[in-house]
Amino acid sequence: MMKVFNILILSVLIILTNAKAQLKIVTTYPYIASITQEIVKDKAKVDFLAAGNLDPHFVVPKPSLAVKLRNADLLIINGAQLEIGWLPPLLDQANNAKIRPSASGFLDLSQYVRLIEKPENVSRAMGDVHPEGNPHFHLDPYNIPILSDAITTKLCKLEPENCSYYQENNKLFKSKWNEKLKQWNSALEKLKGTKVIEYHKLYDYFINRYGLVLSGAIEPLPGIPPTGKHLENLIEIIKTQNVKLIMQDVYHPLKPAQFLNQKTGIKYIVIPHDVGAVPEAKDIFSLFDEIVKRLTNE
Numbered sequence: 010m011m012k013v014f015n016i017l018i019l020s021v022l023i024i025l026t027n028a029k030a031q032l033k034i035v036t037t038y039p040y041i042a043s044i045t046q047e048i049v050k051d052k053a054k055v056d057f058l059a060a061g062n063l064d065p066h067f068v069v070p071k072p073s074l075a076v077k078l079r080n081a082d083l084l085i086i087n088g089a090q091l092e093i094g095w096l097p098p099l100l101d102q103a104n105n106a107k108i109r110p111s112a113s114g115f116l117d118l119s120q121y122v123r124l125i126e127k128p129e130n131v132s133r134a135m136g137d138v139h140p141e142g143n144p145h146f147h148l149d150p151y152n153i154p155i156l157s158d159a160i161t162t163k164l165c166k167l168e169p170e171n172c173s174y175y176q177e178n179n180k181l182f183k184s185k186w187n188e189k190l191k192q193w194n195s196a197l198e199k200l201k202g203t204k205v206i207e208y209h210k211l212y213d214y215f216i217n218r219y220g221l222v223l224s225g226a227i228e229p230l231p232g233i234p235p236t237g238k239h240l241e242n243l244i245e246i247i248k249t250q251n252v253k254l255i256m257q258d259v260y261h262p263l264k265p266a267q268f269l270n271q272k273t274g275i276k277y278i279v280i281p282h283d284v285g286a287v288p289e290a291k292d293i294f295s296l297f298d299e300i301v302k303r304l305t306n307e
């Protein structure tokens with residue numbers, strides 16, 4: 010009898026341990042989910058909210074997203090106000106105390122990197138969607154290991170029993186990443202000094218990292234569509250400064266880039282900004298592989 014009882018206790022313990030192992034992590038963007046997946050492997054369930062091929066600033070807060078948040082143990086966000094337009098109402102609907110911004114199940118990645126382009130004085134009323142500085146820091150591949158460290162530290166706090174496993178995976182991830190960095194660095198070497206224009210100020214961290222020169226943006230202010238006058242100014246800049254390339258994202262209209270191409274002959278390339286932005290960008294590694302490929306294949 011005692012034996013049966015012991016077996017029962019043991020089974021309950023095993024079930025409890027397994028249930029605990031299934032930490033539910035939700036990230037706002039697919040790129041964060043991909044990094045997190047590299048660290049947790051099969052020890053947690055990782056899901057994300059925003060589709061990688063849509064505008065990250067303006068996600069439709071569908072009820073299905075609130076359901077994901079309701080069941081989450083950990084929420085990892087990009088931060089720097091990238092989610093400000095859509096995440097707060099979802100958090101209200103989800104009503105999950107575990108992942109509130111002040112709770113232990115919340116991680117804001119922007120706290121770990123140095124933001125560029127912090128405005129001196131700006132209000133969102135002007136339409137600028139980057140009031141705290143440029144939030145697209147994940148497109149500097151050197152920021153990725155910083156983010157994976159922050160995620161690992163958070164996971165270790167939530168699950169000390171799995172900490173060494175997460176740390177080991179993070180170490181492997183970073184050594185793989187460093188190998189890829191060498192490849193990307195040497196492939197991009199030839200683009201140093203190339204003058205570029207982008208639609209949205211999405212690629213600034215990447216541009217700075219690889220020594221490209223940003224000559225302008227199709228949006229006069231982040232989040233504000235171009236006027237005819239602004240495009241005329243860009244034509245002038247492209248011609249006089251010999252700008253070589255438009256870095257176009259997947260979710261803004263292609264028309265202005267096509268117009269500038271017709272007027273000046275400048276070439277444009279569609280560059281993925283997140284995992285899932287194009288079919289080739291399947292995870293954090295192939296996202297950067299694809300960015301480098303598209304920029305250097307011409």
Ligand SMILES: [Zn+2]
Pocket residue numbers: 066138139144145209210211231
């Ligand atoms: Zn932006």
